[in-house]
Amino acid sequence: MAATAPAPRAAVRVRPKDPWPRRTVDWLVKNLFSSWFNTLLTLVSLWVIYFTVTRVWRWATETAVWAVIPANFQLFLVGVYPRDQLWRFHVILGVFAVLTALSVAAALNRDFGRKAMRWLVTPWLLFLPGSMFLLWGLPGSETLPHVQTSSWGGLTLTLVLAAVGIAGSLPIGILLALGRRSSLPVISVFSTFFIETVRGTPLVAIIFMAHLMVPIFLPGVTIDRVIRAMIGLTLFTSAYMAENVRGGLQSIPKGQYEAAQALGMSPALTMILVILPQALRSVLPSIVGQFISLFKDTSLVAIIGLMDLLGIARSITANPAWAGLQAETFLFIAIIYWIFCFALSYGSRRLERMLGLERPS
């Protein structure tokens, strides 16, 4: 026993840290210059990055005329909404800010968070119809005059279209998904037919149909153009939503149904209390993905003449005072779209973590 000498200490001891230049060089050699081919790739990539960045930087700082953005900021936000009625927009914005702040606070606080969340559900559900009503006004009223939807525009219209699409497509999508799995042939055939027809048609075509065909089929009846676009967007997204939800439904093992049945639950209760909550949780990422894509798809209404964020940008570049500033204008709205999409995706990741969906990877 005594012959077995203890392992030499030096082997266990941590190697002294290299000075940082050495570490950096090691890292560079290992990751970027490990072979002649990788070296070549690195150099070419560096050159491309340098070339692009300097070009863009020079354009952004020297050539670009950024004055077009502040001068038209209000247009980007609200379009041609009557300027003396802008307080309504400010009220909506204020309520939204307060609700968001409360929700974030509730989400961050572990003690009373859950309870507070429950209290916040009702205001959030009322927020969209309330905002729509405020924007719309009361026909014939002096203090809150009706504002035609043709005057709705800018980011506001984009958000209204997206919010209505999201709020409408989720329930319709769930119903369609359940309908497709229904044992009643009429319902399941109708749901399948609807889903497959819509999924087989480009969104542009659907928006054009809603825009052009409705007036031709219903002569003399004028359905509001914004509402037509909302219906088109909502139905389109519903079909995709239905397939997302169906994916979730399929992931629920049969045992869950049987267990619920054994507890004496009716099929409807089983669906509402047991199956759907789990199904929706499991497909939350793809549902949010659908919302993000809907948000960007709203820009297609610009081609039927609605003045959403993209439509108003096109209009601004048709103003002789700002002619030729397409690049600046479209870059700006691209950034706005990105901010909202990123916020949606960040929010959904937080939500997933709260619901315990995130798996360590």
Add this chain to the structure above:
Amino acid sequence: MLVLVLLLIMSAVSSAQTLDRVRERGRLICGANNALLGFGYVDSDGNWSGFDVDFCRAIAAAVLGDANAVEFVALSAAARQPALQTGEVDVLIRNTTATLIRETDWTANFVPTTFYDGQGFMTRKEYGIETLEDLAGATICVTKGTTTELNLADVLRARGIPFTPIVQEDANTVYDSYEQGRCDAVTSDKSQLAGMRALFANPDDHVILEPTISKEPLGPAVRHGDDQWFDIVSWVVNAVFYAEEVGITSENIDTYTTDNPEIQRFLGLQGDLGEKLGLDNQWVYRIIKQVGNYGEIWDRNLAQLGIPRGLNAQWTDGGLIYARPFR
């Protein structure tokens, strides 16, 4: 549900007279373009502006007394016909060329042309080119597969002017090539040339030639079947033309005096021309005071783009803008 739809249809059809409907509503619904340089756009304060837009405002000033009593409906090119046919808009003023098929198939009536567009040429100012003959031997950029390309060949060959066409797929490429000096001239509709020139780095180095080699008469259109409304829109356009012809502007209309009986009738100082249209006799005063005459509308919207008056000059200056007599 069906009954409700039928009721809606009946209520919509029963009110056939556009003038009454516009008055009852208190605003004119005008089909417009929301993104055409100089012709239709929204300015930084959220007001609809532009050459076509001003004609919407002129009609509203005449009919409702307020140039701002207009609801603008932005229409895509494809949506123009259904919007007009189904009564979604009272009048369509959206850079629309008056043609036989549009008057018949669209069941639309076009009032006098407000803008004679047509194919023209743009060259560099330094070349000193003024006429089509000066283009002899030039290379000319043109978009592929358009009537523009056909017109170019037809017109220049008929005149025996030799040229080299450079044909490209896409309009943007055409203007890029021209700006980079790969061709001496570029051809397209004049309003487009002017718009594109405004995007160039040095717009002042380029000039749009006076000659026009194709016909694109753009003007307001109304539905078939309401002659009174057609008359009103037509005579609003005539009034805007005539005010420029006789030199009445929004600036001088309050102090303008004349012994000319036609101008007195025009301004409603004599006779009952406005009442004959179903309006009142102050209609012209309101149009000119609130919107201005043709020259003012032009200067406000198109002059800064450098579009030459050309065919759109008054007939007294050799153009086609020709008001019918106010009597």
